[in-house]
Amino acid sequence: MSGARTYPVDDVKLERVHSLMAAEDLDVLVVRAPDNVVYLTNYWPMKGYAMAVFPRRGEATLVVLEPQEGEALDQAWTQDVRPFLFYDPSDPRPPAARAMDKTIEVLRERGLTGRIGIELSQGSQSTDRMLGEPTVFTMDYFTSLMDVADETVDAVPLLSLARIIKTAQEIERMRIANEVAALALEATRKDIHPGMSTSQVGGIWEGYVHSIGIGYENKVKMARGVSLIWSGDGIQTFTPTKGEPVAENEPTLFEIWVCVDGYWNDLTKNMVFGELEPRYDRLLETLLAIFAEAIDYARPGATFGGLDELIRARIEEAGYLDPSHPVSHGVGARAHEPPWPHRAAAGRLEEGMVIAIEPGTYFPGGGGLRLEDNFLITSDGAEQLCRYPDDFRS
Secondary structure, eight states: TTTOOOOOOOOOHHHHHHHHHHTOOOSSSEEEEEHHHHHSSOOOSSSSSSSEEEESSOOOOEEEEEGGHHHHHOSSSOOEEEEOOOOBTTOOOOHHHHHHHHHHHHHHHOOOOEEEEOTTTTTOOOOOTSSOOOOOOHHHHHHHHHHHHHHEEEHHHHHHHHHHHHHHHHHHHHHHHEEEHHHHHHHHHHHTTTTSSSHHHHHHHHHHHHHTTTTGTTTTSSSEEEEEEGGGGGGOOTOOOOOOBBBSSSSEEEEEEEEEEEEEEOOEEEEEEEOOOOHHHHHHHHHHHHHHHHHHHHHTTTTTHHHHHHHHHHHHTTOOOSSSSSEEEEOSSSSSSOOOOOOOOOOBOOOEEEEEEOOEEEEETEEEEEEEEEEETTTTEEEOOOSOOOTTTO
């Protein structure tokens, strides 16, 4: 696949961003968060030092580590790729400082020093391809851009608004992430058994994502999986994988993310080895009914608050505890991104949004169950993106 760009320029996406920039009278966006870099340029950086200069008019410029110049030229939607040294024998500063120097050089060279949009209020960001060492913004990052610009404004609201509606190409990429997740789950199901540790299970699943995903349909350059695996009484939401043995007749819960070339999913899928205990069988029936009602509700025009309230009300009406986590959120170039359906939030679902829906409940002292999938909001309702079954008893 080397030398072959996996996706053509997404003109629909870029035209939307240009239109929003014009409405805000922005001359240029400067971004460094990996999810915004991949969103605007199609290049998912190996390390989080890459920066994109995205003007309202003209070609974008991509600033990358020198060893990544070739792959950036292969994959990016711009051919204006400016490398900088990862290690400079005459400069003891970290690479991010040289990335900023090169970016300011580009801004001055192209006369883009007027009204600049930067990531002032970035609440979270996706990782780079290494996943293990996210880079963060320093004070020098912000002051350097403020010094070169006539005016800097926060570009995060604009980018969030642009990203909230997915293009056909983005949806295709998210379908691949969900198919890789399903294939890895099916392969993992054949390899695990009661008594195996949940840490072993997580390692097996993550390994399958990497091996199945890279090269999938001759489109995927990089696929990574992130998992939290719990079983039986070890199910305690958003605690780490603890390594307890896979239980018989109780759920083994997979809280999983897959990223393919910068686009993510967020799923919770389950397996059982043996016949599901009666308390879990009743809970699963309840959650499947709530899930189905929430999916039916998730149509264009439905309120964010209504979706959140519906799920939580049905869980409480069934006699279970209200979950401590959000029950819906957006998915895209991050596993969690706008929109944020919440009972106190304004806003409505729109065609083209992709959201996770995740009803769940947990028992005091350990155990519980959650269902979660990603849904494309269409004119006809919510389309489920992962084919792996939610009724895991069969």
